[in-house]
Amino acid sequence: MNHKLLAAAAAAALAASPAAAQTIAITGGTVHPISGPAIQNGTVIIQNGRITAVGAGLAAPAGARVIDARGKVVTPGLFEPSTNMALVEVESVDETNDARFQNDEDRVAAAFNVSDGINPRSMVIPVTRIAGVTTVISRPQGGLISGQGIGIDLIGNNVADMVITPGPIAMFASVSENVQESAGNGTRSGVFMRMREVLDDARTWARNPQAFERGETRQFSISRLDLAALQPVLRGELPLVVEAHRASDIQTIIRLADEYKIRLIITGGTEAWMVAGDLARARVPVLVKVLRNLPESFESLGARYENAALLRRAGVQVAITTGETFKAYNIRQEAGNAVAYGLPYDEALRAVTLAPAQIFGVADRYGSLEAGKVADVVVWDGDPLEMLTRVNTVIIRGREVPMTSRETMLRDRYMNLDENARSYRQ
Numbered sequence: 001m002n003h004k005l006l007a008a009a010a011a012a013a014l015a016a017s018p019a020a021a022q023t024i025a026i027t028g029g030t031v032h033p034i035s036g037p038a039i040q041n042g043t044v045i046i047q048n049g050r051i052t053a054v055g056a057g058l059a060a061p062a063g064a065r066v067i068d069a070r071g072k073v074v075t076p077g078l079f080e081p082s083t084n085m086a087l088v089e090v091e092s093v094d095e096t097n098d099a100r101f102q103n104d105e106d107r108v109a110a111a112f113n114v115s116d117g118i119n120p121r122s123m124v125i126p127v128t129r130i131a132g133v134t135t136v137i138s139r140p141q142g143g144l145i146s147g148q149g150i151g152i153d154l155i156g157n158n159v160a161d162m163v164i165t166p167g168p169i170a171m172f173a174s175v176s177e178n179v180q181e182s183a184g185n186g187t188r189s190g191v192f193m194r195m196r197e198v199l200d201d202a203r204t205w206a207r208n209p210q211a212f213e214r215g216e217t218r219q220f221s222i223s224r225l226d227l228a229a230l231q232p233v234l235r236g237e238l239p240l241v242v243e244a245h246r247a248s249d250i251q252t253i254i255r256l257a258d259e260y261k262i263r264l265i266i267t268g269g270t271e272a273w274m275v276a277g278d279l280a281r282a283r284v285p286v287l288v289k290v291l292r293n294l295p296e297s298f299e300s301l302g303a304r305y306e307n308a309a310l311l312r313r314a315g316v317q318v319a320i321t322t323g324e325t326f327k328a329y330n331i332r333q334e335a336g337n338a339v340a341y342g343l344p345y346d347e348a349l350r351a352v353t354l355a356p357a358q359i360f361g362v363a364d365r366y367g368s369l370e371a372g373k374v375a376d377v378v379v380w381d382g383d384p385l386e387m388l389t390r391v392n393t394v395i396i397r398g399r400e401v402p403m404t405s406r407e408t409m410l411r412d413r414y415m416n417l418d419e420n421a422r423s424y425r426q
Contacts, residue, residue, distance in 0.1 A: 023047045023048075024047075024065050024066075025061065025067070026379060027043045027058075027060060028071075029041075029042060029379065030042065031075075032075045034076055034367065035370055039054070042056055043058035044074055045058060045060070046375040049398035050375055050398065051369060051372065051374075051375050054371065067379060071381075072381055074377065074379050075132075075349065075380065076377065077134025077135060077376035077396065078133045078384075079133075079135045079353055080331050081287050081356040082241075083139065083324060084097075084099040085122070085138045086125060089122055099117075099138075099140050099141045099142075101142070102142075107143040107144040107194075109142075110148070110198075110222070110233075112140055113150075114138060114147065118138065118150070118159040120157055120158055120159065123406050127329060127406065130403050131332075132329075132332065132380070134376040137169060137360060138150055139170075144174065144183035145173045145198065146172040147171070147172060148171055148172070149169055150169055151163065151360060153397055164374075169238075171232075171233050171238055171239070171241065173241070176249070176299060177297055177298070183195075198226075199234070201227060202222075202227050205217070205227040206231055209228075212224065236261060236263050238263075240257070240264055242266060243268045245268045245270040246270075247272070247275045250266060251275050265287065268287070269288055270300040271303070272307060272316075273310040276313075283317075285318065285355075285359045287318075287320075287356075287359075288308045289320075290307070290338045291333070292307075308338045309343040312343060312344075313342075317355060318347075318351050318355060319352070322334055332384055333387055334352075335352045335385050355367070376396050378391060378395070
């Protein structure tokens with residue numbers, strides 16, 4: 001690739017940092033506020049990065065940039081709740097992977113916070129946001145306790161500009177088969193035994209941390225930093241997002257969360273539909289990847305497309321995730337397939353906007369089109385859950401972002417290439 005293209009792609013990655021958010025009026029479209037019924041001939045007014053009004057037939061403020069959305073659909077920006085966005089650039093190149101804290105002996109990395117590894121210039125960001133995804137939870141991966149994830153808007157030149165909460169948004173862990181060998185000596189019971197040991201250590205440390213510093217306590221199985229990092233989880237201030245797939249594993253982690261009074265979120269949940277009643281009674285939300293219907297392992301023998309619909313029917317709060325980084329833009333495809341397999345349309349839209357915002361405690365600012373909320377808005381040329389629908393406009397924090405990415409630039413570069421021209425130029 002020539003240097004000019006690289007520079008242009010980098011500029012696109014940096015994008016969307018105009019000096020100040022505009023006053024914008026999106027008029028005439030079918031507006032899906034998510035928090036209420038669709039509004040025909042609706043208007044969304046944005047000022048200073050916030051939504052100031054949503055309704056039918058509203059007048060645009062003087063001097064506003066008017067976006068004509070007649071014949072189009074307006075929704076909140078899509079919210080991907082489980083990805084390694086801005087942490088992994090090339091999956092097969094370890095040097096570009098900042099999502100995994102490599103510590104094979106001690107599979108607990110509670111103190112590991114991904115925020116210092118976020119790359120606002122990641123080439124994955126532009127291709128994701130021009131597909132209508134405006135907010136993500138960027139999470140660590142690997143190990144029994146992977147560490148702390150953060151919520152970011154896909155705009156800004158540094159992580160401080162991007163984060164949606166001042167600190168970590170959740171602690172991430174796994175009790176799935178991928179940690180059995182390292183954390184459980186090859187057994188499920190070993191995994192949960194180790195999890196209890198870690199939580200017991202953290203609870204004991206909290207009673208008298210000064211005694212630990214003086215060397216007057218028993219030896220703990222995890223580091224001082226990890227002990228301290230787990231305190232917000234034990235106090236119920238920070239949710240614990242646990243990857244679990246087999247129905248019995250989900251039931252076990254529900255019991256453990258109740259035992260330690262932990263705010264639990266299940267991610268993965270391939271067989272969650274089999275224990276939907278348990279999840280509903282415990283009020284545990286689930287992050288579901290809809291397009292997982294194959295028994296890829298012994299913990300996912302019950303995989304089926306109807307997972308999200310069956311969970312919702314049982315009263316479980318459901319958010320949809322791709323579980324992807326490079327293909328996080330497929331989240332609307334996941335939602336569309338959930339509709340095809342029984343999830344009501346409005347619920348599917350909610351599952352990629354307001355539901356994840358509620359699950360992670362930011363619904364006061366994200367997930368719906370309401371006055372006072374952060375202006376993350378997308379204009380589509382049709383049904384957003386149809387794959388052939390195109391995104392016309394993406395607005396993040398009141399800023400209209402350029403509809404370019406490295407991929408669009410490569411497309412434009414080679415689409416009408418002169419056959420006599422050299423592919424590469426200096």
